[in-house]
Amino acid sequence: MQVDGLRLHPEPPPRVRIFAASDRHVTLGFLGSVGESDARRAWDLVSDFPSFRGVTGSFGGIEPLGHRAKPSALCAMVADGRAPLAEMIAEAREPLLRAAGAPKDTRPPLPHMTLARIQRRANAHERRQALRWANTIDLRAVTFTAPSVALYTWADDRQERLFQIVERHIFGS
Helix, strand or coil: CEEECCCCCCCCCCCEEECCHHHCCECCCCCCCCCHHHHHHHHCCHHHCCCCCCEEEEEEEEEEEECCCCEEEEEEEECCCHHHHHHHHHHHHHHHHHHHCCCCCCCCCCCEEEEEEECCCCCHHHHHHHHHHHHCCCCCCCEEEECEEEEEEECCCCCCCCEEEEEEEECCC
């Protein structure tokens, strides 16, 4: 996913970890801790979904996601481009999770890109600081292009980045 115009300034408060640009993506289906063969079985279905196509769009604002009292993710909510991404999630999530043997996800599609995480050990004051910081991020000029879908796994060195791409499918190929 290419994101243009995103500036995460000022620096985040303590206990907030900003995602590297290469870690930012919209999740179609979170497979969780499945084995590699299970994840690849799900990946083999990627070219079967008719709704999969490149999407361009913009973001509407930052929302905290996770537990209501202790949110863990600070996410840019998709505005323009929301409908096609929601359609892709709705079409693909259940078959992908089933193929991987991952738990079912019955939540409605929520196209978003996680920008940062609040650390688990953050106290209430640090969480409030994180939410105030997130509210300072201006997304009005930020656009994105999503020309592909990818299978991610954890990065070997999680200090540098959280994820690494195992395989990528470019739409229309």
